[in-house]
Amino acid sequence: MSVTGTQILSKSKLDKCEKTSESDSLNCTRKIVLNLAVPSGSSGGEASLVAEIVEAEENSSSKMQTLRVPPVLTINKSSAYALYELTYIRDVPFKPQEYFVKTRKCEPDADAKVVKICERLRDEDGHIIEHTQPICCPCGPRRRVPSSCGNMLKGKANTAHCLRFPGDWFHVFGIGQRSLGFSVRVEVKTGNRVSEVVVGPENRTATSNDNFLRVNLIGDFAGYTNIPSFEDFYLVIPRQAAPGQPQNLGANFSMWMLLERVRFTLDGLECNKIGLSNFWDADQNRVRRNQLPFYGVEGRFERINQHPNAGTHSFSIGVTEVLNTNLLIELSADDIEYVYQRSPxxxxxxxxxxxxxxxxxxxxxxxxxxxxxxxxxxxxxxxxxxxxxxxxxxxxxxxxxxxxxxxxxxxxxxxxxxxxxxxxxxxxxxxxxxxxxxxxxxxxATVLDNGTQITAFQPPKTSVGFFDSIKKLWNRIWEAVIGFITGKSCSSSAAVASTSKGKL
Structure with a gap:
């Protein structure tokens, strides 16, 4: 089997036997077993491969047998994603605003004629909404809103302050546990027969309708180090319809944000929490500087809510790691014919x-x-x-x-x-x-050479006669006598000795 993008971990032919009674008889079927490591595409995206099973190894003889009609194996792996559980918390305003009205008759229960926009709010049934009454502040130069007290005969001036929430609102969701998702479709074509199964983390084992193909998703080889956990965050998304828990989260991902829970107050009793406009504006400034956003979902994550069968109330992001999935594929070999060419x-x-x-x-x-x-x-x-x-x-x-x-x-x-x-x-x-x-x-035989330092004897190139020897001896004696008288022999000998000593 030869294919690019996958690795065969082991291959064999398996005799699989079932014992259905107390008798010694066994029901055995022959199987071709492939153990594959199937990687995902780049950045965890889709991947596919096509391979032809041309040989199988016989366990009994360890011989490779060539298949007469090689099965064609096609594997399609979907993009991997992380799916998160969502729990609705409440709605919050995008940008709360404080209003004030100068008056002389501010009271918490004053009507609109006195405090205007700061009048207490009522719900759809006419009931007063708690904590919406105005806050009355006296006049003076060092008040929250500096004002002149004016003519005291007309009454002491004061100001009515209130917090109102014009504009957009956001739904707030708590984020729970995550689950990893992907699917692997395996198709085997043998002649005119096509067998197909689909497996995934939620359905790890599947058998084709004709019982020819069985696939077991054993697991994945590497841990997922880049899949974030959002249990300390809230997911906030724009409110599109009525207040309360939405039926559809929509697809305006550019406005979805992930904010730490510590930035929220759910009872409204803490200051400076939680107007969302500050975080949104900060992200837009970063985007304009070609930087990744701090809070926005879009731009930080890939393939948002693109998982299969994505509902109207789900949140998922794409896994960008390359995941190597271990598949164990079994093919029925009962009716597979083997053929090989034999030649002398x-x-x-x-x-x-x-x-x-x-x-x-x-x-x-x-x-x-x-x-x-x-x-x-x-x-x-x-x-x-x-x-x-x-x-x-x-x-x-x-x-x-x-x-x-x-x-x-x-x-x-x-x-x-x-x-x-x-x-x-x-x-x-x-x-x-x-x-x-x-x-x-x-x-x-091996010739040993120890690297000796003594130069081998070299015989003289020409032979020397008797009279030549007498002549050379007489010349040496005569030269020695002359050297002794003139002193040259000592000098020459000393020089030689000195030179020799220098060489030593």
Whole structure:
């Protein structure tokens, strides 16, 4: 099986047996089993692969068998996503605003004629909404709103203050546990038959309707280090219809924000919480500077709510890590036929030159030929007697009448000269021996060289006669006498001694 983008962890043929009674009889079926590691696409996106199962290994004989009609395997893996649980909390205003009205008759229960916009609010049934009454502040230059007290005869001036919520509102959701999601669709086509299953984290095992294909999603190889947890955050989204829990979250992801829970007050008794406009404006400033937003969902995460069967009340983000999913695929092999091409072969020659033991290695050159009429697989073994290390069996394919040359390195285990007997064995695609050739070769003993420092004796180039020797001796004596009288011999000897001492 050969395919780009996947890795075969193991392959085998499995005899699967069922025992349905107390008897010793077993119901066995033959299966081809593939253990695959299927990665996702870049940034955790979609991925697909197509492969052809052309060979299967027989457990009983460990031989590779070629399938007559190779099954075609197609795997489609969807994008991975993290899906989060949502719990509705309440609605909050986008930008609360404080209003004030200058008056002389401010009271908490004053009507609109006195406090105008700061009059108490009422719900749809006419009931007064708690904490919406105005706050009355006296006049003066150092008040919340500095004002003049004016003519005291008309009454003491004061101001009515209130908080109102014009504009947009947001739904607030608590974020719970996350779950990882993706799907893997496996299709096997054999001839005119197509078998198909879909597996995922929520459905790890599936069998096709014709019982030919069974897939088990074992798990994923690496942990997910980049999948965030939002349990300390609230998800806030724009309110599109009536107040309260929405039936549809909408798809205006540019306005969705994730804010820490510590920024919220759910009872309204803490100051400076929680107008959302500040966070929105801060994000827009960052986006204008080509920076990632701090709070907005869009721009920080990919594939928002793009998971399969995304409902109107869900929140998911794409997983950007490359996930390697481990699949165990079983194919029924009861009716699969195996076929292989078998052709005779012949060893034409075997040559091994003599070489020196240990300090060198020998090379055995074997020439073989496919003497049949079809292309076929072969293997070649080179087996020697004791004293030569084992060589590895070689596998290859030859076309009709093709001639190939294969080489084996020979390493003796001794440094002594010896003779060896070897055999080249040629096997066909059924692993049966089709030809054998024996040969002999010799090695020479290893020559040891310890790197001696003494220069070997060099004989004189010419022979010296008796009279020549007498002449040379007389010349040396005469030169010594002259040197002694003139002093040259001492100087010369001293120089030689000094030079020799310097060299030592």
């Amino acid at each position: 072969g012949k060893i034409l020659s075997v040559t091994i030159p003599t070489f020196e033991a240990l300090s060198q290695f020998g090379v055995a050159t074997v020439t073989i030929q496919n003497v049949g009429k079809v292309e076929a697989s072969y293997s070649l073994v080179f087996d020697c007697s004791k004293g030569i290390t084992l060589t590895e069996e070689q596998f290859f394919i030859m076309k009709p009448n093709e001639v190939l040359t294969r080489s084996f390195k020979l390493h003796p285990t001794t440094d002594q000269a010896a003779k060896y007997v070897c055999a080249a064995i040629l096997k066909d695609s059924d692993f049966s021996e089709v030809d054998r050739a024996e040969c002999q070769f010799s090695t020479t």
